[in-house]
Amino acid sequence: MDGTEDRDRDTEGRARNARPRDGLGRPLPYGAAGVARQPEGVERAPAETLAEAQRLLDAGMPFHAHEVFEDAWKSGPEEERDLWQGLAQLAVGLTHAARGNNGGGARLLRRGADRIAGRPDPYGIDVRALRRWAEELAERVTADAGRRPAPPVDPVAEAPRLTGGGGPVTD
Structure with missing residues (x-):
C-alpha cells in the first residue's frame, strides 16, 4: 500500500481534497x-468571467475568484493567457494578505501587476488602476514588516474593481 487508497478522489479518480473550505479557500x-x-473547467465569455470574479471578490472570496480566472486562462485564447493569469495572481495575492501571509500576498500582488503591465484595457478592465491598487496594497501590507507583522487585510474592504477604476469601492 502506498497510502493513496484513502485519499479523496473526484469522479475521474484524480486526487481531490473533499474537505470543506472557508471563504479564503482554507x-x-x-x-x-x-x-x-x-x-x-467552466468556459465563460470574458464579461461573464469578470462579473463572476467581481461577485466573488465583493463577497470576500478572492480564492474562489482566482479559480474563475484560472478557468479563463485555461480555456481562453493563448494571447490572453497573461491577462487572466495576472488577474488570478492578484486574487491569490489578496487571498494570502487576507490570511495574514503578507509577504506572500505582496509578492503575488506584484507578480500579477507585472504580468498585466503594458496590456491594453480589454473588456473594460482598467489595467493601470488595477496595477496601482496591487502595488499600493503590497506596499501597505509589508510597510511595517521589519517592526511588527501587519494584521490580515479585510478581503471585502480591499476588493479591487476589475472594471472602471481598479481600487476598492469607497462610499
Missing part, C-alpha cells in the same frame, strides 16, 4: 459547514 475539518467550491 480547508476546514470534515463535516464542518464550508463555502461551496467553484466548479472547475
